[in-house]
Amino acid sequence: MIDRGGIVLNVIELNNICKAFGDNHANQNVCFNLKKGEIHALLGENGAGKSTLMNVLYGLYSCDSGDIVINGDVVEVENPRKAIEHGVGMVHQHFMLVPQLTVTQNIFLGMKEAGLFLKMNELEAKVNHLNESFGFNVDPHAVIWQLPVGVQQKVEILKALMREARILILDEPTAVLTPNEVEELFKSIQKLTESGYSIILITHKMEEVLDYCDRVTVMREGKVVSTMLVSETNHDILAKAMVGRDVCLDRIIEPQDRGEVLLKLENITVKNDKCLVAVNNVSLDVGRGEILGIAGVDGNGQLELGEAVVGLRKIENGKMFLMGQDTTNAVPRVMMDLGMAHIPDDRHKKGLVLDFTVKENLILGSQRDAKYHQGLMMNYNKVEQEAKKMVEEFDVRPRDIELTGGMLSGGNQQKVILAREVSRNPEVMIALQPTRGLDIGAIEFVRGKLIEERKNNKAILLVSTDLDEILTLSDRIAIMYKGEIIGMVSPDTPVEEIGLLMGGVKKRTSKGVA
Amino acid sequence: MKEKLISLIRPLIAIVISLILGALILFIAGYDVADAFGAIWNASFRNLRTITTTFNKSSPLLFVGLAVAISFRGNVFNIGAEGQLLMGAVFATLVGLYFTALPGFLLIFLMLLAGTIGGALWAFIPGYLKAKYDVSEVITTIMFNYIALNFIGYLVRGPIRDTTQAEPQSFSIARQGFLPEMIPGTPLHFGYLLGVVLAVVLFYMLFKTYVGYEVRAVGLNKDAAKVAGVNVRKTIVGTMLISGALAGLGGAIELANIHYLLEGISPGYGFTGIAVAILANSNPIGVVFSSFLFGFLNAGATSMQRSAGVSASFVQIFQGIMIIAIALATVAKKSLTKKIEKKLDVKPHVQVIEEVKQ
Numbered sequence: 001m002i003d004r005g006g007i008v009l010n011v012i013e014l015n016n017i018c019k020a021f022g023d024n025h026a027n028q029n030v031c032f033n034l035k036k037g038e039i040h041a042l043l044g045e046n047g048a049g050k051s052t053l054m055n056v057l058y059g060l061y062s063c064d065s066g067d068i069v070i071n072g073d074v075v076e077v078e079n080p081r082k083a084i085e086h087g088v089g090m091v092h093q094h095f096m097l098v099p100q101l102t103v104t105q106n107i108f109l110g111m112k113e114a115g116l117f118l119k120m121n122e123l124e125a126k127v128n129h130l131n132e133s134f135g136f137n138v139d140p141h142a143v144i145w146q147l148p149v150g151v152q153q154k155v156e157i158l159k160a161l162m163r164e165a166r167i168l169i170l171d172e173p174t175a176v177l178t179p180n181e182v183e184e185l186f187k188s189i190q191k192l193t194e195s196g197y198s199i200i201l202i203t204h205k206m207e208e209v210l211d212y213c214d215r216v217t218v219m220r221e222g223k224v225v226s227t228m229l230v231s232e233t234n235h236d237i238l239a240k241a242m243v244g245r246d247v248c249l250d251r252i253i254e255p256q257d258r259g260e261v262l263l264k265l266e267n268i269t270v271k272n273d274k275c276l277v278a279v280n281n282v283s284l285d286v287g288r289g290e291i292l293g294i295a296g297v298d299g300n301g302q303l304e305l306g307e308a309v310v311g312l313r314k315i316e317n318g319k320m321f322l323m324g325q326d327t328t329n330a331v332p333r334v335m336m337d338l339g340m341a342h343i344p345d346d347r348h349k350k351g352l353v354l355d356f357t358v359k360e361n362l363i364l365g366s367q368r369d370a371k372y373h374q375g376l377m378m379n380y381n382k383v384e385q386e387a388k389k390m391v392e393e394f395d396v397r398p399r400d401i402e403l404t405g406g407m408l409s410g411g412n413q414q415k416v417i418l419a420r421e422v423s424r425n426p427e428v429m430i431a432l433q434p435t436r437g438l439d440i441g442a443i444e445f446v447r448g449k450l451i452e453e454r455k456n457n458k459a460i461l462l463v464s465t466d467l468d469e470i471l472t473l474s475d476r477i478a479i480m481y482k483g484e485i486i487g488m489v490s491p492d493t494p495v496e497e498i499g500l501l502m503g504g505v506k507k508r509t510s511k512g513v514a
Numbered sequence: 515m516k517e518k519l520i521s522l523i524r525p526l527i528a529i530v531i532s533l534i535l536g537a538l539i540l541f542i543a544g545y546d547v548a549d550a551f552g553a554i555w556n557a558s559f560r561n562l563r564t565i566t567t568t569f570n571k572s573s574p575l576l577f578v579g580l581a582v583a584i585s586f587r588g589n590v591f592n593i594g595a596e597g598q599l600l601m602g603a604v605f606a607t608l609v610g611l612y613f614t615a616l617p618g619f620l621l622i623f624l625m626l627l628a629g630t631i632g633g634a635l636w637a638f639i640p641g642y643l644k645a646k647y648d649v650s651e652v653i654t655t656i657m658f659n660y661i662a663l664n665f666i667g668y669l670v671r672g673p674i675r676d677t678t679q680a681e682p683q684s685f686s687i688a689r690q691g692f693l694p695e696m697i698p699g700t701p702l703h704f705g706y707l708l709g710v711v712l713a714v715v716l717f718y719m720l721f722k723t724y725v726g727y728e729v730r731a732v733g734l735n736k737d738a739a740k741v742a743g744v745n746v747r748k749t750i751v752g753t754m755l756i757s758g759a760l761a762g763l764g765g766a767i768e769l770a771n772i773h774y775l776l777e778g779i780s781p782g783y784g785f786t787g788i789a790v791a792i793l794a795n796s797n798p799i800g801v802v803f804s805s806f807l808f809g810f811l812n813a814g815a816t817s818m819q820r821s822a823g824v825s826a827s828f829v830q831i832f833q834g835i836m837i838i839a840i841a842l843a844t845v846a847k848k849s850l851t852k853k854i855e856k857k858l859d860v861k862p863h864v865q866v867i868e869e870v871k872q
């Protein structure tokens with residue numbers, strides 16, 4: 001947009017926005033601007049205040065002070081309708097589509113243009129027109145519930161476009177998408193910017209910023225840390241800006257001798273929920289002081305393997321030994337008593353009782369430990385004492401042990417689980433997808449704890465679909481493909497080779513370190 | 515702490531709302547509201563005798579209320595408190611009829627014990643089926659209610675029928691098996707006191723022991739409990755056993771209170787017990803109060819009909835309104851907390867749709 005003087009104007013300027021929820025200053029003097037045609041990332045950890053800022057812009061919250069300038073005019077955005085009038089549309093992380101209706105019906109739901117009598121053909125033509133312009137490829141007849149999330153998200157974007165939004169806010173759009181869908185999404189976004197649309201992309205993933213965006217504004221604890229051109233920044237600068245200190249996700253494992261074998265699997269076979277063989281004749285062992293990483297593309301049996309080891313899934317065939325004892329198909333209690341700890345892959349479903357308080361969650365599984373009860377009665381004083389220590393040591397924020405588990409952010413929920421499992425002082429630790437969905441600070445913390453446990457001579461079995469994670473943490477890497485261990489390599493193996501193995505291609509020359 | 519306060523406020527709001535709605539209904543139907551409410555109040559609080567009668571009437575509700583409350587805490591939907599109460603009464607009757615040589619104290623003790631076992635047995639089978647084969651306890655317990663009811667019908671028409679009576683009912687139990695009065699000359703019996711004591715015990719069990727911790731963990735998230743090494747099946751069966759035992763004990767006490775078995779021994783106590791537990795938010799201490807409230811309303815029903823001409827069924831309507839109100843209060847509270855958590859994610863779309871519609 002060219003102004004009288006020929007200077008490029010910002011389509012949006014947010015000046016000194018302040019917004020507090022009680023004592024919680026979610027936005028403090030935040031300044032932000034968006035240029036026409038750019039993809040501007042709003043980067044920050046969970047709770048940094050990104051969504052709050054955008055909700056102010058979108059008229060869902062009114063700010064305490066500061067002003068909003070859209071296309072050069074100071075405007076009052078009292079509600080989303082106003083925002084839409086000014087050409088601002090927003091797509092939230094959770095969609096609000098009517099599952100039973102078609103794409104077209106959803107897009108025009110509530111729009112005056114649809115009229116009283118729906119002329120479906122005309123409306124569908126409009127949808128198709130947008131489709132063609134931006135390469136969305138959404139079938140206007142399709143019924144929402146039958147569509148994958150990636151497509152549903154496109155419908156949300158189409159909804160905003162149909163309402164003539166020229167500025168699109170996307171709040172963590174990639175959180176629910178597969179890598180392929182992410183790529184498609186950004187292709188469409190790029191087409192949009194080429195046609196003069198401007199995009200604000202909220203995210204906590206630095207890769208997306210570096211790969212697809214033009215500028216980035218980093219927020220931390222309610223304030224803007226800096227705004228940079230993506231071409232002039234890099235991973236480390238962004239990470240530091242986001243977390244407020246140097247973050248290191250590099251491999252920092254010191255070599256250390258592998259001790260006695262604590263966990264041993266002999267030719268085990270496990271079935272998945274559909275009763276198909278998911279783990280086929282797998283043998284492994286994990287020794288003291290080592291992390292054995294299991295790599296593989298999601299769905300190749302690694303989770304079923306992990307679940308079988310912790311006693312949640314039946315071992316159909318083969319044997320398992322924990323601390324030298326035969327624990328084939330033992331119940332979780334027995335494994336725990338022998339010294340096994342378990343970080344489940346699904347925090348909400350398997351890791352926490354969300355309606356329990358943090359302190360209650362911190363003793364889940366230890367409630368029968370001698371120190372926590374006298375006779376039948378729980379010793380809640382002791383529980384509180386230990387819980388306070390744990391939240392301190394594991395940096396659970398806020399430090400309130402009376403909050404319910406569901407009120408914590410994902411990273412802090414994971415810290416609660418980690419605190420609980422580590423303080424049980426286990427010998428063997430099974431970590432399933434321990435950092436999935438966490439932001440970078442939390443990832444660093446969780447990985448740091450796993451490394452610490454390794455240093456303390458624990459045996460750790462790590463299952464992760466994040467190859468970087470496996471490469472950073474493991475002493476040895478087992479690659480699973482279609483239920484079998486297709487290769488066992490050392491972490492200095494070239495990534496390409498591991499990638500091939502993950503795809504099922506076995507090279508005869510790969511050097512094993514079994 | 516805040517949570518505890520809210521759990522107190524909610525039933526109170528529900529009661530107030532239902533009072534207002536109830537008054538409104540009476541008014542619209544053309545009755546004298548003050549008269550009707552006055553009659554209910556008087557029926558209970560006129561004198562010591564009426565008050566103790568109310569306690570007497572709330573006794574079975576107290577026991578089934580506790581039974582349902584504990585099952586809710588463990589996420590088992592025990593609709594079978596009715597049948598468990600009936601079986602408790604049956605077991606107590608048999609002991610009271612056939613162990614006539616025993617001294618009073620021992621006989622009463624045995625009757626209550628038998629009732630407890632009877633109720634627990636009746637709950638064990640549905641509990642076991644749920645734990646082991648994931649059979650819906652709702653369906654099995656409802657079935658078991660019918661079995662129990664018809665079993666009583668068979669007993670009081672056949673083997674233990676007192677033929678001197680016109681209506682089918684059993685012989686009276688041994689005299690020394692009658693429940694002793696707590697305040698002489700009034701219907702308040704020691705069974706009620708036992709119920710209150712058990713409510714306190716249950717409260718401690720649920721919130722202060724590791725057994726209760728496990729019951730609640732299984733109730734709130736059985737997967738997480740299982741991952742953490744809790745024996746989920748055992749806990750579910752255990753919860754059902756305690757639940758059934760309480761209902762059975764309530765039945766035995768009711769039997770020892772009225773002295774003989776008849777088909778109509780329970781006017782649906784087991785079902786009212788569900789309402790009692792819901793109103794109390796499944797808190798055992800709360801059940802003491804909510805069961806008294808329901809007992810109070812039931813006690814007033816007939817006297818309201820007599821003196822104000824309002825049908826006794828009005829009390830049931832009133833109780834129904836109360837349950838709806840409490841359910842609404844629960845939903846309202848949930849959406850309130852959800853709102854705080856998810857305000858950013860959910861609300862906006864609803865609003866957008868509404869905004870754009872205008």
Ligand SMILES: Nc1ncnc2c1ncn2[C@@H]1O[C@H](COP(=O)(O)OP(=O)(O)O)[C@@H](O)[C@H]1O
Nearest residue numbers: 021026044045046047048049050051052053857
């Ligand atoms: N509706 C709300 N009520 C109270 N506090 C809120 C509300 N929305 C957000 N917050 C708080 O404001 C801070 C910033 O949150 P948010 O903007 O959602 O962060 P982000 O989107 O960067 O993860 C957090 O501490 C959060 O708990």
Ligand SMILES: [Mg+2]
Nearest residue numbers: 047050051052
């Ligand atoms: Mg957010």
